Amino acid sequence: MKSGFVAVVGRANAGKSTLVNVIVGEKVAIVSPKPQTTRDRITAIYNGENSQIAFVDTPGLYKAESLLNSVMQKRAQDTVSEVDVVLFVIDAHNGLSDTDRSLVKKYISSGVPLIIALTKTDIMPESLLISELKELGEENAEIVPVSARKNRNIKELLKVIESKLPEGEKLFGDDVISDRSSKFMISEIMREKILLKFDKEIPHGVAIIINKFALRPDGKVYDVSLDIVCEKSNHKAILIGKNGSALKEVSSFARTDMEKFLGKKVFLTVYVKVKEDWRNSANSLKEFGYGEND
Ligand SMILES: Nc1nc2c(ncn2[C@@H]2O[C@H](COP(=O)(O)OP(=O)(O)OP(=O)(O)O)[C@@H](O)[C@H]2O)c(=O)[nH]1
Ligand SMILES: [Mg+2]
Numbered sequence: 001m002k003s004g005f006v007a008v009v010g011r012a013n014a015g016k017s018t019l020v021n022v023i024v025g026e027k028v029a030i031v032s033p034k035p036q037t038t039r040d041r042i043t044a045i046y047n048g049e050n051s052q053i054a055f056v057d058t059p060g061l062y063k064a065e066s067l068l069n070s071v072m073q074k075r076a077q078d079t080v081s082e083v084d085v086v087l088f089v090i091d092a093h094n095g096l097s098d099t100d101r102s103l104v105k106k107y108i109s110s111g112v113p114l115i116i117a118l119t120k121t122d123i124m125p126e127s128l129l130i131s132e133l134k135e136l137g138e139e140n141a142e143i144v145p146v147s148a149r150k151n152r153n154i155k156e157l158l159k160v161i162e163s164k165l166p167e168g169e170k171l172f173g174d175d176v177i178s179d180r181s182s183k184f185m186i187s188e189i190m191r192e193k194i195l196l197k198f199d200k201e202i203p204h205g206v207a208i209i210i211n212k213f214a215l216r217p218d219g220k221v222y223d224v225s226l227d228i229v230c231e232k233s234n235h236k237a238i239l240i241g242k243n244g245s246a247l248k249e250v251s252s253f254a255r256t257d258m259e260k261f262l263g264k265k266v267f268l269t270v271y272v273k274v275k276e277d278w279r280n281s282a283n284s285l286k287e288f289g290y291g292e293n294d
Contacts, residue, residue: 004053009080011062026177043178061099092126221264225268231279
């Protein structure tokens with residue numbers, strides 16, 4: 001059987017996490033229309049008939065503007081050197097950027113097998129980009145047009161990945177879907193709802209701290225208590241909204257998804273706190289758990 005690790009890399013908002021979720025058939029990574037949704041790598045396991053593939057979803061590539069951004073970028077770059085295959089995701093709708101071009105060349109010269117998934121082909125025909133991509137690296141990279149949203153060509157993509165993986169034993173148990181804990185997923189669900197509701201300046205400055213995550217003795221209800229940490233007091237006011245209406249709305253959406261994910265009722269308590277410029281504080285990043293998971 002084939003087994004190994006695949007780094008899923010590409011520009012922010014390219015559709016990496018959506019593709020990983022579709023491949024493993026579960027929502028292991030949050031998704032939003034805003035760039036910089038994924039902040040740390042998440043490994044998701046696909047079990048095929050004759051393969052086991054560990055997909056390492058990474059934060060999207062872009063210019064680092066804060067210490068948090070640099071940590072995220074480093075995570076994505078480090079991942080590439082630790083895997084069997086690089087899956088480079090390009091948004092067909094957005095076209096090729098200079099960064100994409102130089103990354104394709106860089107991956108090719110690093111010698112790691114490279115597969116380019118040209119995604120979002122449901123909203124943009126891939127043909128426009130294929131010829132340019134072929135010029136860049138046809139002999140050294142496989143190019144597979146896909147649509148995660150329409151589940152198009154995903155099986156073909158998996159076949160191409162399998163063909164590049166070494167023979168090996170299973171690396172994870174059959175029932176493992178992700179390397180991340182339920183507690184992590186709970187905090188990500190909260191962050192996703194904030195990403196979806198507020199303009200990007202706010203979610204980009206938000207961290208979620210879970211203070212309590214416990215199943216009651218009756219086994220039916222989880223008590224979850226968390227802090228939404230933001231960077232400015234005016235952000236706090238926006239997050240809370242008039243008479244708490246905004247916070248009530250995002251909390252309610254988050255609770256529904258948490259209950260779906262945990263398969264139990266959730267009693268959710270949410271506080272909003274301010275910690276100025278936490279994204280540039282090494283101590284805060286450590287305290288909030290960024291860049292620590294391996
Ligand atoms: N039309 C279309 N939209 C897609 C597809 N895949 C992803 N999207 C959308 O693209 C946006 C970004 O998707 P994500 O999966 O969060 O992208 P990402 O590359 O993980 O982004 P970062 O984590 O910020 O780097 C979301 O609004 C998705 O719904 C697709 O195949 N077709
Ligand atoms: Mg992502």
